Amino acid sequence: MLRNREIRWLLFTMCSISLAATVVAAFISLETVGITAVTSALLIACSVLFTRWRYGEIEKLSGYLRQISSGNYSLDVRDNQEGELSILKNDIYKVTLMLSEQSAELQEDKLKLTNAISDISHQLKTPLTSMTVMADLLSDPELHVEKRTEFTRKITVQLERIGWLVSSLLKFSKIDAGTIHFKKDQVQVSKLVRKSLEPMLIPMDIKEQRVLIDGEDSTTFAGDLNWTTEAIINILKNCVEHTPAGGEIQISFAENTLFTEIIIADNGKGIPKAEIPYIFKRFYKGKNASEDSVGIGLALAQSIITGQNGTIDVKSEVGKGTQFQIKFYKQVI
Secondary structure: OOOOHHHHHHHHHHHHHHHHHHHHHHOOOHHHHHHHHHHHHHHHHHHHHHHHHHHHHHHHHHHHHHHHHOOOOOOOOOOOOOOHHHHHHHHHHHHHHHHHHHHHHHHHHHHHHHHHHHHHHHHHHHHHHHHHHHHHHHOOOOOOHHHHHHHHHHHHHHHHHHHHHHHHHHHHHHHHHOOOOOOOEEEEHHHHHHHHHHHHHHHHHHOOOEEEEEOOOOOEEEEOHHHHHHHHHHHHHHHHHHOOOOOEEEEEEEEOOOEEEEEEEEOOOOOOOOOHHHOOOOOOOOOOOOOOOOOOHHHHHHHHHHOOOEEEEEEEEOOOEEEEEEEEEOOOO
């Protein structure tokens, strides 16, 4: 214990004070010298014992911190006493809780990354395998022209599918990483609907589907036009895919003091009740999904909408159609 400089200085100071007090007492009386000497000895002993206890507590805290640095966040160092050491213990415990939460979040992020890589590899494996087989067949010089044209077209389709998948996953990763900052422009909903319908007009025309639009041009919401267009396109793709030829897609929108609402509905196949809780999960494919479906469009749409203070809900009945209800809530100042 005497190797500690602070304790040595404490003993030196206390002894010096005791010696000075004893010298002063000697000029008064011998009885006073005895009392002073005993009192000084008791003070020195109490100070040494207290300092030794304090350093013992600090040593315990040091051991606790070493366990924290090794990843053990289960220890509880708190106490209900008063004093600086108790405050320090409680502060250390708060930091321990924070580190524990951060560690759990990192583990969760690692798990998500692992699952995402697994999903990506699975989604890419099928088209790559298909293209490899068709590329081998195309190398046959005796292959008929019709088959060569068919295989070439299929390879092109698969490449487009891979391109869309990679693009969507990059958008997902940016949203997850928080690197995308959605704009807060006043978006005219009628303009958003027109822009979202443009890439869907040809598929709808092929299937002879009608689209009905109902809403005031004055309807707006605070958001990002381009990113919201991406979300609406993915919802419309789902509606077009699951609505039969000659079907109908309805888009309506309105605004009130609390939120702006956009409703997209079709009269297609509908979604089984058991599948509705999972349709916004990444890579989820329902029983009625087409072979080309990847199961990422609705998940991306949900991420974009919720990232702009919005919500998306779905109502569906098998054989009668599906309705997507989107709400963008107004910011409270």
